[in-house]
Amino acid sequence: MxxxxxxxxxxxxxxxxxxxxxxxxxxxxxxLVTIGAGAxxxxxxxxxxxxxLFAIPVLVVAVAAALVPVGGRQVVAWVPVALSWAWRSxxxxxxxxxxxxxxxxxxxxxxxxxxxxxxxxxxxxxxxxLRQYVDPxxxxxxxxxxxAATLTALLPVTHPAFVLLxxxxxxxxxxxxxxxxxxxxxxxxxxxxxxxxxxxxGSGASLADWWRTHGTADGSFAARTYADLIExxxxxGEQHATTIALSLDLTAAARTVRAAGGxxxxxxxxxxxxxxxxVIALRAADLTPGDPYDAGQLAIHLRTAYDPAIxxxxxxxxxxxxxxxxxxxxxxxxxxxxxRADGAHHCVLWISQWPQARTYPGFLAPLLLxxxxxxxxxxxxxxxxxxxxxxxxxxxxxxxLSDANQRARMGQTTDATDQAELSDVLQQExxxxxxxxLLTTTGLITISANDAExxxxxxxxxxxxxxxxxxxxxRLWGQQAQAFARSVLPG
Numbered sequence: 001m002x003x004x005x006x007x008x009x010x011x012x013x014x015x016x017x018x019x020x021x022x023x024x025x026x027x028x029x030x031x032l033v034t035i036g037a038g039a040x041x042x043x044x045x046x047x048x049x050x051x052x053l054f055a056i057p058v059l060v061v062a063v064a065a066a067l068v069p070v071g072g073r074q075v076v077a078w079v080p081v082a083l084s085w086a087w088r089s090x091x092x093x094x095x096x097x098x099x100x101x102x103x104x105x106x107x108x109x110x111x112x113x114x115x116x117x118x119x120x121x122x123x124x125x126x127x128x129x130l131r132q133y134v135d136p137x138x139x140x141x142x143x144x145x146x147x148a149a150t151l152t153a154l155l156p157v158t159h160p161a162f163v164l165l166x167x168x169x170x171x172x173x174x175x176x177x178x179x180x181x182x183x184x185x186x187x188x189x190x191x192x193x194x195x196x197x198x199x200x201x202g203s204g205a206s207l208a209d210w211w212r213t214h215g216t217a218d219g220s221f222a223a224r225t226y227a228d229l230i231e232x233x234x235x236x237g238e239q240h241a242t243t244i245a246l247s248l249d250l251t252a253a254a255r256t257v258r259a260a261g262g263x264x265x266x267x268x269x270x271x272x273x274x275x276x277x278x279v280i281a282l283r284a285a286d287l288t289p290g291d292p293y294d295a296g297q298l299a300i301h302l303r304t305a306y307d308p309a310i311x312x313x314x315x316x317x318x319x320x321x322x323x324x325x326x327x328x329x330x331x332x333x334x335x336x337x338x339x340r341a342d343g344a345h346h347c348v349l350w351i352s353q354w355p356q357a358r359t360y361p362g363f364l365a366p367l368l369l370x371x372x373x374x375x376x377x378x379x380x381x382x383x384x385x386x387x388x389x390x391x392x393x394x395x396x397x398x399x400x401l402s403d404a405n406q407r408a409r410m411g412q413t414t415d416a417t418d419q420a421e422l423s424d425v426l427q428q429e430x431x432x433x434x435x436x437x438l439l440t441t442t443g444l445i446t447i448s449a450n451d452a453e454x455x456x457x458x459x460x461x462x463x464x465x466x467x468x469x470x471x472x473x474x475r476l477w478g479q480q481a482q483a484f485a486r487s488v489l490p491g
Contacts, residue, residue: 038062176285185437296322351443
């Protein structure tokens with residue numbers, strides 16, 4: 001929703017609240033089942049006349065588990081996370097070590113190590129199933145996820161500094177970006193569009209190249225001073241890189257894929273058309289997209305995601321690190337609240353709530369412009385089919401109205417939060433009826449550092465920057481590996 005403003009003025013926007021998916025009286029199905037299970041022994045005890053003394057504590061524990069929040073979630077919501085963590089811990093899935101290919105020698109014999117399946121990426125965890133497919137027409141490397149049935153292309157994007165533009169130009173670009181999102185929603189074939197904005201340590205190579213091309217190395221005092229400044233400042237700086245990943249839903253586009261020849265070749269043809277449409281929309285929004293990543297560029301993208309410190313070395317030596325089969329980390333260890341990959345420590349925060357007050361499009365500036373912190377901001381947009389979106393909105397509207405009626409019968413009043421959520425649902429229904437698309441948005445912030453102490457310091461700094469930006473962040477305890485994978489590629 002937006003405020004009306006005169007032409008040339010930047011308009012404030014308002015985000016919808018995160019739906020609680022309540023079933024009755026603000027309680028979710030899981031909470032109701034937990035309370036019901038706790039009340040069952042008491043009901044049985046009342047009918048049989050025995051065991052009521054022992055059934056009451058069970059009910060109290062069940063109610064507490066369903067209602068008492070811990071770390072921003074009810075206790076019952078932590079149960080699946082804890083069970084998954086326990087299972088992965090018992091099965092050794094918290095530790096990953098790369099499979100070394102080649103030959104091994106022992107006791108006078110030589111045998112070949114088991115090779116990795118052809119076409120797979122050398123990645124741990126949920127990303128181990130990913131496959132690579134090279135588009136025979138463009139040479140771009142596409143990432144195939146057989147479990148999620150998606151095919152993804154990545155392309156770099158360059159853009160001017162948004163915060164330095166005048167308000168009228170900012171509003172024009174915001175409107176154009178809205179058209180980009182509308183474009184990916186129209187075909188019904190797109191599973192997700194992910195925008196990845198990263199800060200990486202700089203090597204100074206670009207500054208040195210500029211000086212060699214445009215500088216005047218005549219030995220003068222000014223030339224020596226300028227060259228020395230570039231040599232000192234380059235490695236101490238940082239660079240920003242923006243990537244857009246476009247994922248094709250192979251299930252939704254099955255008919256079109258078959259018409260294009262079927263299989264991954266047909267899917268690549270369909271995705272190529274979608275990428276061309278996206279490129280046109282991006283250029284209309286005054287963004288400059290590059291060619292889709294080839295194998296070498298994707299290898300650099302993955303390598304620096306797991307170990308950002310290797311970035312300057314790869315930038316200074318462009319021929320190194322461009323083998324996709326060796327782009328993954330050598331060792332990964334997942335802890336309850338962070339992740340270590342090779343020489344880097346990572347922590348993933350989830351943007352659990354976007355600004356609730358009306359704010360301007362540049363509200364993420366405190367996060368994006370924070371210096372001295374290696375971080376990755378990933379925002380994933382997922383189009384929702386109009387019929388599915390309308391059905392979900394009707395269900396949510398009915399739930400809010402029935403909850404309000406139930407509270408009225410019990411003599412309770414509807415609070416401002418429920419009224420705001422109902423207003424959001426009604427506005428979304430009106431937008432959908434007017435022909436607009438509905439997209440779900442997921443934001444992840446990955447903070448990286450060279451040691452655990454520095455990581456906690458940077459996490460605290462990012463949390464403070466998020467508060468200034470008006471967004472609410474939560475640390476994804478027990479889910480760091482899965483969240484990190486989703487911050488690198490959409491899933």
